[in-house]
Amino acid sequence: MADASGAPRRRDAAATRQALLEAARRRFTRLGYDGTTLREVAADAGVNLALIKRYFDSKEGLFKAAIASTPRALGGPAGVPGDRARLADALSRQLSADAWPEFGEHPVLMLLRVSGDEQVDALRRAALQDFTRQILDGSGTGPEKDPERLLRAELLVALGVGVAVIRSAVGLQPLRDATPDALRGPLRDVIDALLGPESEPVEG
Amino acid sequence: MADASGAPRRRDAAATRQALLEAARRRFTRLGYDGTTLREVAADAGVNLALIKRYFDSKEGLFKAAIASTPRALGGPAGVPGDRARLADALSRQLSADAWPEFGEHPVLMLLRVSGDEQVDALRRAALQDFTRQILDGSGTGPEKDPERLLRAELLVALGVGVAVIRSAVGLQPLRDATPDALRGPLRDVIDALLGPESEPVEG
Missing domain, CATH: 1.10.10.60 (Homeodomain-like)
Structure with a gap:
């Protein structure tokens, strides 16, 4: 060697x-x-x-490094803070049928495998907390203090996880083959319902 | 014997x-x-x-019989057709932290185990389709023909699956310990956003 x-x-x-x-x-x-x-x-x-x-x-x-790097690797809503339409767009692309050809499955599934290792569990929690923060950052409603708004953002993460799991494990139609265009409207409606109306853009 | x-x-x-x-x-x-x-x-x-x-x-x-009987066993929204508030109430109870003490996990997880058996896969799909129908029946908007509304009901099923999976595999707070009271408002908002306004009750 x-x-x-x-x-x-x-x-x-x-x-x-x-x-x-x-x-x-x-x-x-x-x-x-x-x-x-x-x-x-x-x-x-x-x-x-x-x-x-x-x-x-x-x-x-x-494995730990792969889990810890997954949220950023997904290229999620992190890059578009405060733009509600772009958040809906990013999520509808991430959750569409053909988004991850190189993985075969949605990479969030890596976070769900039962490990029984406490350190790995903590990393998986941190990764999902990272997604939650990305969603709150991208929601155009500013940083989060209210526990109900945190729960609401987590429900949006749960929706994404559920789509990935159902597509992988069960293949329910029309969800299995849903395109970004098909998902965008419903996801925008859910985002608005969970996170409330977009706040006014801040000058500067 | x-x-x-x-x-x-x-x-x-x-x-x-x-x-x-x-x-x-x-x-x-x-x-x-x-x-x-x-x-x-x-x-x-x-x-x-x-x-x-x-x-x-x-x-x-x-196993096949257990999967096929799961949607009815969950005592889901099937019993309350057409009442939007009761649909939100049923889902918030089903998805709360202490809903399934006798299972230890949300029983929907039984539907998600990878089997590789085509007949089992078909049963799992049928069970999730059954949930989707229960949600449409309970949504107060009548039976479903439009594929977008079917997709929207499946997104609500995905939200439920995601909550069960996240609670089981990752234990994200505050979602992990959320009570029915904490979930009811956000879930009602998501149901209304996905399925549109409740239609007028039909006489008779």
Whole structure:
């Protein structure tokens, strides 16, 4: 393993770590924790197996990093704070039938696998809390203090999780093949119902 | 097994079948298909193991019957056609934290276990379609022909599934411990947003 002993150039280290994370998310989402082997993850990323150990220590470490990075990897509503129409648009794209061809399933499913590991459970909770915050940020109603509004944002996260689970496990039609265009109107209605009317844009 | 050879009196047969189904739903929901043994189901129901074979043929037959009977067993909105407030009330009770102490989990989770068996998949789809119909029946907007309204009712089913999955797998607060009172308002808002205003009651 000559590769592994030579330190990679610094500008390649971040890219290698990123490639391993992406490959890990794909495998863990499609095949679960037990069905994923580090050898295949390394092969998918086109790097030496030893680099997983270097960057993530172990399979568990790789799984934890994959979970922790999932909310940002979904490219969710985080990028469009305060724009209600864009929030509805982002969610309808994320939850449409063909949104994740490279995963085979919606990557949020990775967060739902029962682990029994308390540290992993805490990471999964943190990832869903991150989604909830992204939704509140994107809702155009400002930051959240009221527990009812937090519950309402969590119900929107639950809707997304439910769509992913039903599509994966049951394939109910017309939900299974719903396009972003079909989802946008209903999701916009749910967002408005749960989060209330959009507030006036703040100048500046 | 002297018990098994004697035919039960006819009026006991339905009760025995029902007791076996209830015990099976509890075990399959908590422990999954593989974690459930017929011996324990029979013991829970207080009947002889051989009666499972008589009434359900096999473990697979028992699982299929348990799935097929789940929507009605949940005592969902089916009983209250056309009353929007009662639909919101029924859903908020079903989705609250302490709704299913005897299952340990929301029994809808039984429908989500990956089986790979096509006949089981069809039953699971039929059960979720049954929920969708119950919601449309209970929404006070009459029977459904429009595919968008079907999609909208399925999104409400997805919300319920998502709440059950998140509570079971991740325990996100405040959703995890939400009471019926906390859920009623937000769920009523979502129902109205997805299914439109309640129609006028029909005389008769």
